[in-house]
Amino acid sequence: xxxxxxxxxxxxxxxxxxxxxxxxxxxxxxxxxxxxxxxxxxxxxxxxxxxxxxxxxxxxxxxxxxxxxxxxxxxxxxxxxxxxxxxxxxxxxxxxxxxxxxxxxxxxxxxxxxxxxxxxxxxxxxxxxxxxxxxxxxxxxxxxxxxxxxxxxxxxxxxxxxxxxxxxxxxxxxxxxxxxxxxxxxxxxxxxxxxxxxxxxxxxxxxxxxxxxxxxxxxxxxxxxxxxxxxxxxxxxxxxxxxxxxxxxxxxxxxxxxxxxxxxxxxxxxxxxxxxxxxxxxxxxxxxxxxxxxxxxxxxxxxxxxxxxxxxxxxxxxxxxxxxxxxxxxxxxxxxxxxxxxxxxxxxxxxxxxxxxxxxxxxxxxxxxxxxxxxxxxxxxxxxxxxxxxxxxxxxxxxxxxxxxxxxxxxxxxxxxxxxxxxxxxxxxxxxxxxxxxxxxxxxxxxxxxxxxxxx
Numbered sequence: 497x498x499x500x501x502x503x504x505x506x507x508x509x510x511x512x513x514x515x516x517x518x519x520x521x522x523x524x525x526x527x528x529x530x531x532x533x534x535x536x537x538x539x540x541x542x543x544x545x546x547x548x549x550x551x552x553x554x555x556x557x558x559x560x561x562x563x564x565x566x567x568x569x570x571x572x573x574x575x576x577x578x579x580x581x582x583x584x585x586x587x588x589x590x591x592x593x594x595x596x597x598x599x600x601x602x603x604x605x606x607x608x609x610x611x612x613x614x615x616x617x618x619x620x621x622x623x624x625x626x627x628x629x630x631x632x633x634x635x636x637x638x639x640x641x642x643x644x645x646x647x648x649x650x651x652x653x654x655x656x657x658x659x660x661x662x663x664x665x666x667x668x669x670x671x672x673x674x675x676x677x678x679x680x681x682x683x684x685x686x687x688x689x690x691x692x693x694x695x696x697x698x699x700x701x702x703x704x705x706x707x708x709x710x711x712x713x714x715x716x717x718x719x720x721x722x723x724x725x726x727x728x729x730x731x732x733x734x735x736x737x738x739x740x741x742x743x744x745x746x747x748x749x750x751x752x753x754x755x756x757x758x759x760x761x762x763x764x765x766x767x768x769x770x771x772x773x774x775x776x777x778x779x780x781x782x783x784x785x786x787x788x789x790x791x792x793x794x795x796x797x798x799x800x801x802x803x804x805x806x807x808x809x810x811x812x813x814x815x816x817x818x819x820x821x822x823x824x825x826x827x828x829x830x831x832x833x834x835x836x837x838x839x840x841x842x843x844x845x846x847x848x849x850x851x852x853x854x855x856x857x858x859x860x861x862x863x864x865x866x867x868x869x870x871x872x873x874x875x876x877x878x879x880x881x882x883x884x885x886x887x888x889x890x891x892x893x894x895x896x897x898x899x900x901x902x903x904x905x906x907x908x909x910x911x912x913x914x915x916x917x918x919x920x921x922x923x924x925x926x927x928x929x930x931x932x933x934x935x936x937x938x939x940x941x942x943x944x945x946x947x948x949x950x951x952x
Contacts, residue, residue, distance in 0.1 A: 502830045515820050522831050524809045526869070528898050529819050530861035530906035537798045540857040546744065546751075548795050554626060554748040555755065560648050561629050565614075567652035568683050572614050579621055582609045583760045583923075588880040589893075596876070597897045603920035604766075605896065608757065610927050611885050616676035617930025618841070619750070619785045624676030624738065626749025628665060631736050632684050635663060657685030664689065666729045667738040668722030670781065671700040672841050672928050677738055678709035691725040693718040695836070695843040699933050717835055718782070718844045719827070740782050741824070741848045747788040754792025766921060769800050773916055776923045777895030779888050780805040780814045780862075781844040785927065787851035794858050802860040802910070804899070806891035808837035808867060815862035817847040824849030838867040838943070839888035841928060861906065863898045865891060868947040875944025884937055885929035892924040 503511070512518045520527045562577025572579065583606060590605035613621035636642035636651070641659060650656065664687035667677045674690035681688035689710040692701055694717060701711045714720050722741060729737030740746065761768060768774045776793055778786035783805075790803040805814055810833060817823040827846040828835050835845040873890040877883050899907070900917070907917070932940075 508831060511820065517819060521812050521816060522833065526809055526865050528861065528863040528902055529815055530902055530904045531859055533857060534860055535857040537794050541794065543857065544791060544854045550748055551751045551792060551795060555752045557630060557633065558626065558752060564648040564651045567649040569615055579614050579625065580756055581613045586881050589877055592876055592880045593897065599897050599900055601896050601900065602918040603922060606921055606923040608923055608925045610925060611889055611929040616679055618672040618928030620672040620676035622753055623746035623749035623785060623788060624673050625680045627738050627743060627745040628677055628680045630745050632660060660685035662734060664732065664735045665738065666725045666735055668725035668740065670718050670840050670843050671696040673740055674704060675700055678704040679707050682707045682709050689728065691721040693721040695840045697840055699936055719846055740784050742850045743784065746784050750785050750788025751792035753789045754796035758796040768797050771916060772919045773800055773802060773912065774921050774923060775802045775804065775895065775899060776925060777804050777806055777892030778925045779842055779891035779927045780807050781842040783814050783848040783851035787855045790855055790858060803858065804861045804895055805859060806895060807864050808839045808842050809864045810837040811835050811843050811845065812864045813844050813847040814852060815864060817852045818856045818862065823847065823852040839870055839891060841888040842891065865894050869894060871940065871944045872947040874940055878941060885926050886932050887940060889926045889929050895924065896922040
């Protein structure tokens with residue numbers, strides 16, 4: 497792939513002068529930036545333009561669809577149609593990380609296993625599935641085929657599949673969002689098309705096709721796939737385009753995770769407040785998933801939760817956008833960074849302007865790590881805890897070490913004293929990997945075994 501930096505050498509030199517960290521990003525060095533502009537939630541939340549009421553509405557919609565899930569996806573019967581993932585402590589991994597990075601990690605290390613979400617095995621089963629449900633419900637209510645107090649199991653029928661068959665759904669994706677949207681759309685009866693970037697894994701394309709989804713492939717990156725999906729939808733008034741860069745519905749689907757995590761922590765008698773801070777490390781591609789989850793977490797825990805985004809060194813789009821203040825007006829390719837990474841779900845060159853602008857005041861920080869680090873952490877987690885994830889899902893695993901070793905005055909600024917850190921919970925959001933085929937996982941583990949020791 498040929499890079500065409502849109503910024504002149506002079507413009508890049510000026511940017512590096514005003515924003516020194518850009519030099520490190522261009523050099524592909526693992527970098528941290530802790531946000532000096534982080535605001536208390538009472539100041540930051542109103543600027544989002546969405547409220548706890550909007551998230552509650554999304555949560556109620558998912559509850560209405562629970563009966564549909566039980567009918568259409570029998571594997572969801574055990575959870576009564578609730579699409580949720582386990583939360584567990586990973587003490588062996590915590591010790592291994594402390595040894596690997598020569599950094600004691602006080603408190604408790606937790607893993608949120610979105611890799612085990614039903615239907616599509618990734619965090620995208622939250623936002624992606626939610627947006628399609630919201631669209632389907634709207635169409636069916638408008639046509640008078642459905643009422644809010646109906647048993648939604650009715651939607652799993654020939655009558656509804658025929659009705660939805662008049663409509664189509666399109667999305668641009670590096671893989672996991674496409675999987676979630678393709679699978680649920682096809683199951684409901686929509687004509688579904690997924691525009692896949694060159695980074696998308698072959699098995700994801702094959703799985704979508706096996707569900708009757710049309711897959712279009714492009715030799716370029718994520719932004720082009722999204723642009724093509726958008727263009728297709730504009731030609732067809734019956735086509736709904738799921739806009740990963742700007743969708744409020746996707747964002748709300750992800751945000752429901754905050755309240756649910758609160759319930760899980762309470763069930764495990766885990767306290768979250770100023771004296772017991774919660775750090776959450778979220779892998780970031782275009783930003784919709786981690787942005788929505790972070791919004792939900794802020795609604796649930798206020799200033800006691802600290803949200804930090806993790807990106808590959810080759811795709812640091814959100815760090816770049818928020819740090820420079822240029823958001824979606826700059827891409828990593830503009831600086832000559834290639835956007836090619838083993839973390840295919842995070843291979844995004846231009847961040848969501850919507851998420852960057854609305855969420856920046858609530859985010860504590862951002863960091864990048866190399867593919868070798870992610871692969872090595874993938875092997876370590878398998879070895880220590882017998883948990884297998886895809887590379888992108890390990891991006892958050894370096895987070896606790898980055899926080900504990902930062903030299904930017906972040907902990908001091910936020911009053912994160914050693915005593916408070918000793919009572920902290922560090923939660924790594926494992927965004928995907930539940931559907932990775934065995935041969936593919938074996939390849940990841942082989943790469944992990946040959947990866948050079950991780951640098952912080």
